[in-house]
Amino acid sequence: MKIFFRNIHLYLSLVSGLVIAVVCLTGAVLVFEKDLEQAWHPERYFVAAPAQAADPLPLTRLMEAVRTYKADAKITGVKTYADPARTVEFSLAGAPGGPGGERKGEGARPAEAARRENTGPAGQSKEGRRGKGERGGKGGEKGGGGEGGRGPVVFVNPYTAAVTGELNYRETIFFTMMALHRGMVGGEIGKLIVGISTVMFLFIIGTGLVLWWPATRKALKQRLRVKWSSGWKRLNHDLHIVLGFYAALFLFVFAFTGLAWSFEWFNKGIYAVTNSPMQRPEPPVSVAPPTAQDAPAAPAALSADAALARARSLAPTAVSYALQLPKDSTGSIRVATLRPDATYENATDEVYLDQYSGQVLRQQTYEQRNLGQRVRGMFKPVHTGSIFGWPSKIISLVVCVLGFTFPITGTIMWLNRLRKQRRKERKLVAA
Structure with missing residues (x-):
């Protein structure tokens, strides 16, 4: 029976090993994407705290600075933080079909949330806005993993209105890493190859555990420790078998959750x-106040400052406020707020405001999402290892690096086995 499992393990590994190695290596880089981006460009995200307590400038003033910086800028979203040392992030609509362009039917994504796959306009979770005909997760995006549909993000100092930087995701190394990770830079075909390889990887992990299972207690001790003082062949064997056992559970979880970005049927x-509907109700509509006959001008919409003040009154302890501005005269203002005790970064509460009166049209806390949305929303932080902060990120990094080495050490074991078998055959022929 072990020969049967060994053959499955071997042939699936030979077919998918290269893809698995690339996916694990790029995944190791993407685990700390946010941290590396902020470390490399701190001026974009942080400002020096003012010497004396100072109130930030109005959003309208900051928006003017953005329009001065980019004359043709169309601001689609704003994100502010309770932390006084953070910049304000303005998402701009990109040119459709071009670098940084937005996808049809979607505005550009605000900053921090924009770098997360599960986050849509103004920090809105994609799992929270699945609708009829909407594509799910990474699997629904087009191109090399679907990371091109983002407009630029402009960062502004809230106290001086100085533009501190601009982020065009397609121009970053993380865009290339993400394209490789999701689809090997091969568009829909590449995404399918990664998805099939991920399914194979699940079987590889399962058969690997069967092959690892020791027959005796003495063998168990050998398969739980790496014998560092042994020869290179034995060391390579232990690195594959022993470390493979310790990493198996984590790799299985990462591979299983990764299927949500490869196959729509998995999301469904x-x-x-969970017996939950995928389709969400359409955003509520703003009602414009009637205009007098002698004043035919369109009614004035709520300013961004008024919308933010309204959001702060509804959620005064929130860590961040992400506003998605209405696209037309009937649209509503969507605000996503993150509580200090949120389970993960995208576990936001949302509220829709009438763009004219500021009246709450619809409100939903994270706990009020249906079970399917909450389960699907957990896939991203679990997959990236961010669910428990730095400890789980470090574990994810180590496991991803090990995942990159297993196809290499496994191939060496196979080649050594082939050489050994050929030597035996030559001895038999000589005899």
């Missing part, structure tokens, strides 16, 4: 198993 299955 999540909602089917």
Whole structure:
């Protein structure tokens, strides 16, 4: 029976090993994407705290600075933080079909949330806005992993209105890493190859555990420790077998959650198993006040400052406020707020405001999302290892690096086995 499992393990590994190695290596880089981006460009995200307590400038003043910086800028979203040392992030609409362009039917994504796959306009979770005909997760995006549909993000000092930087995601190394990670830079075909390789990887992990299972207690001790003082062949064997056992559970979880970005049927299955609807109701509509006959001008919409003040009154302890501005005269202002005790970064509460009166049209806390949305929303932080902060990120980094080495050490073991078998055959022929 072990020969059967060994053959499955071997042939699936030979077919998918290269893809698995690339996916694990790029995944190791993407684990600390946010941290590296902020470390490399701190001026974009942080400002020096003012010497004396100072109130930030109005958003309208900051928006003027953005329009001065980019004359043709169309601001689609704003994100502010309770932390006084953070900049204000303005998402701009990109040119459709061009670098940084927005996808049809979607505005540009605000900053921090924009770098997360599960986050849509103004920090809105994609899992929270699945609708009829909407594509799910990474699997629904087009191109090399679907990371091109983002407009630029402009960062502004809230106290001086100085533009501190601009982020065009397609121009970053992380865009290339993400394109490789999701689809090997091969568009829909590449995404399918990664998805099939991920399914194979799940079987590889399962058969690997069967092959690892020791027959005796003495063998168990050998398969739980790496014998560092042994020869290179034995050391390579231990690195594959022993470390493979310790990493198996984590790799299985990462691979399983990764299927949500490769196959739409997997996403549908999540909602089917949890008995939850994928489709969400359409955003509520703002009602314009009637205009007098002698004043035919269009009614004035709520300013960004008024919308932010309204959001702060509804959620005074929030860590961040992400505003998605209405696209037309009937649209509503969507605000996503993150509580200090949120389970993960995208576990936001949302509220829709009438763009004219500021009246709450619809409100939903994270706990009020249906079970399918909450389960699907957990996939991203679990997949990236950010669910428990730095400790889980470090574990994810180590496991991803090990995942990159296993196809290499496994191939060496296979080649050594082939050489050994050929030597035996030559001895038999000589005899």
